[in-house]
Amino acid sequence: MLTDTENINGALDNAKLNRTHWKVWFLSAMGVFLDGFDLFIIGVALPLIAQSMGVSKSWIGLVGAAAPLGAMVGAFTLGRYTDKLGRKAMYLFDLLFFVIFAGLSALAWNVESLLAFRFLLGIGIGADYPISSTYVSEFMPKKIRGRMLSGAFSFQAIGALFGAAVGLGILMVHPNSDAWRYMLAIGVIPAVVVMILRTSVPESPRWHMAQGHAEKAQEITRQLTGKTVTANTVEAKLNYRELFSKKYIRRTVLATVPWFLMDIGLYGIGVFTPTILAVMAFTGHGNFIHKDILSTQGAVFLDVFLVVGFALSIGLIEKWGRIRLQWLGFLGMTAAMVLLALIGVPKGSSGITMAVIFLGFALFNIMVNMGPNATTWILPTELFPTSLRASGHGLAAASGKFGAAVGIFLLPVMVKNVGMGPTLAMVAIASFLGLLVTWLLGYETSGRSLEETAGEGRAASSIRKPRDLTLMPRPSEESH
Secondary structure, eight states, rough: OOOOOHHHHHHHTTOOOHHHHHHHHHHHHHHHHHHHHHHHHHHHHHHHHHHHHHHOOHHHHHHHHHHHHHHHHHHHHHHHHHHOOHHHHHHHHHHHHHHHHHHHHHOSSHHHHHHHHHHHHHHHHHHHHHHHHHHHHHHHHHHHHHHHHHHHHTTTHHHHHHHHHHHHHHHOOOSSGHHHHHHHHHHHHHHHHHHHTTSSOOHHHHHHTTOOOOOHHHHHHHHHOOOOOOOOOOOOOGGGGGGGGGTTHHHHHHHHHHHHHHHHHHHHHTTHHHHHHHHHTTTTSHHHHHHHHHHHHHHHHHHHHHHHHHHHHHHHHHHHHHHHHHHHHHHHHHHHHHHHHHEEEEESSOOHHHHHHHHHHHHHHHHHHHHHHHHHHHHHHEEEHHHHHHHHHHHHHHHHHHEEEEEEHHHHHHHHHHHHHHHHHHHHHHHHHHHHHHHHHHHOOOSSSSHHTTTTTSSTTTOGGGGGTTTTGGGGGGGO
16 A cells, blocks of 8 residues: 555656646746757857957856856755745746846946846856756656656757847847847846746645645645545655765766766857857858858757757657666767867868868757756756755756856867867867766666655665666666
8 A cells, every 4th residue: 555645646646737737847948948048149149249348258258157157056056945945936036036137137338247147147047957847857747757857958949049049130130249238138028927927836746745744735736636645744854965975976976977067068069159150160251240140040050950859859768768868969969079179170161061060060969959958957856855856956957057167168268279179179078978977877767756766765876787778678677
């Protein structure tokens, strides 16, 4: 006979999707959309900011890295408060940061004020990572949890594509160096709408149970599933330091290190795609604005492959599992960066050279989103118990955003000092290291309940051996 807590969890794991599920999913996905929109539209805006403010590449690197650094702080600190104060409270608070500081970024009067506002904006972006992922994972049925998480995170690619398209549209209508202000301001509109709509979602019943709010957990579960459940068992609350205990340390490494290594490339390459294209593919093509329009058009085209990558992830995440997709994605990223590094800065822009450059970028965008960009967001929600779920995800997201800041800041500096080829080779090395860590520590979570994957009631340190990664048996075939 199931225990009372398992009755609630079982009802949630086996529920049929309804309107509330879809509302939680969509509004969480829109938070990721805003992240993708803002952190990638800055790539279109940065050349214009450099032109209008007359600042050095180091300052541009800092402006680009400010939001990821803020996201690191937001994910690390507010992820823990999400476990303490509840998912819903932080669900609204993080978007308030976005609305206020996105607007102020557009009004920045010098590079220092822009840097400060972008950092504060990043706090809201970073907080949304553990909040939205935890919300989705704790509401969704277990058989499709990975697909729904991957689908929600795919909105980052949609946001990136929309951001690049909006940036291009603004450039076409207003081809001046101050166009970046309109680009940074326009994100406020969807953020306000999403913030208002988020007031109507319920708190996570799993969080209520972890806090001992049995009646609230029962009521929300009843509304969500149509089933009457009883609850009288409370999960033991765990301290933050448990993430580094013998029981969870390998999971913490698996959640944090690959995300750090992946974001070095994802954001370093993603944010500066227009800049890199301008150097590698469009040198000598007209004046500054014309070249920026061409490179932005190229970035919009390449962002389509980010969506393709997420489509593959959604289709394969439950069939192939998280770990296989993650190391395959890192493998593809490595190959793409090696290809581009070998080209470096071409002496001429022949048709064949241009095709190979775009092939390398397209391969990178497909593989990063098919694999680690989706899976590093999913795994932390499944590796840790309820009282540590947002904290663990926040730590992992903070690690990723630190990698993003490293990539964004160092890429233009390294290109200037050592050249394009060696810089892209360093991204290839980071991607390969991500593959190795995933291979060595991979632990498959597909098809299991959150309580099983988090190790509640069993040894959480039972990590799958690397040799098992090629077979990927279904959970029912595994020995624990």
